[in-house]
Amino acid sequence: MAENRILSHMLAGIVRDYGEPVMIWQAGTLLGTLLVAWLFARLARRMLDSRRRARHEAVRFGAESLHKALFPLLGGVLVWSVQTVLDDYMSTSLLELALVPLIGIASIYIVFFIARRSFARSGQAHAWLSISEKLVSVLVWAGMVVTVLGIQDEVLRWMASVRFRVGTAHMTLLSLTTGLVWVCATVIFALWLGSVYEDRVMRAHSIDANLKVVLSRLGRALLLLAAVLVSFSLVGIDITVLGVFGGALGVGLGFGLQKVASNYVSGFIILIDRSLRIGDTINVSGLQGQVTEIRTRYTTVRGLDGIETLIPNEKLITDVVQNHSSYLTRGYAKAAVQIAYTSDLDRAMALLVEAAQGVERVLPDPAPAAYLVGFGSDGISLELGFWIEEAAKGTAGTRSTVNRNIWRLFNENGISIPYARRDVHLIGGLPAALGGAVEIGPDRAAAVASAPRVEPPCEPGTPFARDASAGA
Template identity: 40%
Template sequence: MQDNARPVEFARLLQDIWGDLQNPAVLWQIGALVGCLLLGWLIQRRALRRAAAAQGAEGQAYSAARRFGEHGMKRVIFPLSALLLVVMTRAVLVRYHNASLLDLAVPLLASLALIRFVVFTLRQAVGRSSWLGAFERVFASLAWLVVALHIVGWLPEVIEGLESVSVTLGSQKLSLWTLLLGTAMVMLTVLVAMWAGGALERRLAAAAGLDSNVRVVLTRVLRALLLVIAVLIALPMVGINLTTLSVFGGALGVGLGFGLQKIAANYVSGFILLLDRSLRIGNLIRVGNERGVVKEINTRYTVIRAANGVESIVPNETLVASVVQNETFTDSLVSLPLNFQVAYDADVEQAMRILETVAQLQPRVLQTPAPQAFLVDFGDNGINLRLSCWIGDPAAGTLGITSAINIEVWRRFKAEGIGIPFPQREVRLLPPLPELPLSAPVTTATPPSSAGDAQEVRKGGLAAPGGFA
């Protein structure tokens, strides 16, 4: 009986509103409703400004519960303020005029506040970085639109109009209403799946002794499985036969197989990298011309941050199919070779001792293994020496320590009188050749009569071998 009474009540309310619209006194209701909405918007704006100013003045992070409460209130300040003002205005206006328009505004504003808070709660449950955050207003508006149509009693007519627009796929008839309902069910089940995935991720993060790469792989695989299961459950719930979509799924699979081979290879390579644990977050690697620290390992690409702050996005297929130099795979010890050259008249043994002493005084240079100096070869300009030292923090870069060692070596060499050679070039200016007379007779020799004797051809006092002028 109550279910039948509610449509009759809303129908009577709509009739009263239509009757009020024929009366000029309805302008009082319209003006009051617009004033309440405007005041509600101003209250929301002022409250948001005061909250931002208070947060900036305190300058400290809020707890999760307080942050949830504040962000939740930001979304319901406007509808609750407007609802309170409409209720107060209706109580005053009903004494002098009909307030049917305000009576309709009360459930609409109440449902708007409830839907906004529910959608916000779902967003927080799924995850703050979820895609739901970008479409929160859209989802809330669509849900409120459906509730508003139900309140005013227009929802059955809208559903009937949507069902009249249909398309036949094989033996399955799909209407526009069925597609919209299927989309809504898929979104709802996807939200539940993402919430379950977030709960599983928190459980895995708290598991002790589980490798970080394995944790990431399990989390992504479980989320993907939950999303697939959610879609497979949602579509049959609205009457969509999955076999109808098998043909389109097969064609889509073939198209993806040919057109997205590289992307699929990157995803597979990403799982390989995460499973075989050849790369970890924080490793210092070199691949091709890129050298840096691994910051992120995603399923499609890996982010490498160089020493100059530039982040390179490397496809995972490149990391699997090419040679990768991992400088911190088993440990972080890296050899740092530095080349020097001294003059031939310098004391080589003393120069080598200076190199080892300078390296030992550097705080970043490890004492075990100890720095060593070597005589590499004898160059064109001097004797080539090499200093080999080890560092344990290659991610901090090598330019700074190389510069510090070079400066100190230069100072020690200068103080000990050890010269550092440099290339020298000698330029000699030769006197010009004497000029030859041009009026000398030309003598042409006959071809040689015997082998081994070459004849000369003289022309203008110049001789050319071979018998040709």
């Protein structure tokens, strides 16, 4: 009885037509149709390849599955069309059987394409994505086997007979499975639409970079919310219960998730007011680096040492942030130096200007300029001012090169950099200055006694005399 029930579907037609001339006609028609489908699929692949070369890696990653789906999909459409036309003239059991694997395999690769376009944004497959693809493959192949055997009605009746309760709701295995399928399908479809929408927005040239990020994330969030609401309605869940959930979520945000909510709100504020852009070099709380990514919860900053730091967006709103890339990419730098009073001042200033010329990243306009800052106790203070291109990348290396050029040019042209000089004046004789703390021999004492006394340059008791005495 069970064997007759199984053979009463597709397999019965194959057994009936086996060995008949109509089977040869069906086989020839099937092969010809698949050949035409293969040619169309090859042409479609070439057209898609010419369009995807300029696309980012994630699109190319998903297009591989789409290419694999083209042949079975086109083959299924053509076989179904031919089977519909020939059904009134001859038996089409072989064509009907061929439709099952063609449509099933095409469905598998289409699901792969949508999933990869939705989740593999960086061009890399996540671990769970591979597991889900294997699960989809198993389910689709099981469905194809059930369809070929013709026992899908019995399987559906058995699933509907398995009943259980979830809270106060009575559910069956069929309703639960159907609900999960609808939820997954709508969510994945919404994520795929969000991915396509984000790709379109990010490729727009007339929209600011920060506004692109805001629009893409808002669009994906709204599409995902709509998908969840639609899937709940299809399953039969009353969406008014989300009002209670929304109230509880608001209370949770008010007490336990203040920082998280603040970071998300701050992220949207940063993206909307465009105070920071990707590529800007900023300094916040002593950390200097380049903004590489602005997320809704945090901002990624790559430091000058190459280490990436995640900074909460709230910190970028409440703390002082120095943006080195806001308006000017150039920066002003100085090099200070002293020369001896006996040096040629004009020559020294000309050498300072020459030291900055030809140095990498030093701008010729405005030209480097030397200034006389003042007259110090040890020498004449000079200063060289110059502008550095792309100062956000750092100025230490450029200033070091300029200082080395100054040192070389001064040495070559006899410009001396003075040492610190201190004059010490002794009040009274040497023994009086030492206060008897040091004993000297008779010969040295006689020499000191016979030496003429040196008068102090200032009156005893003045601050200078006291300082010199203390220093002695």
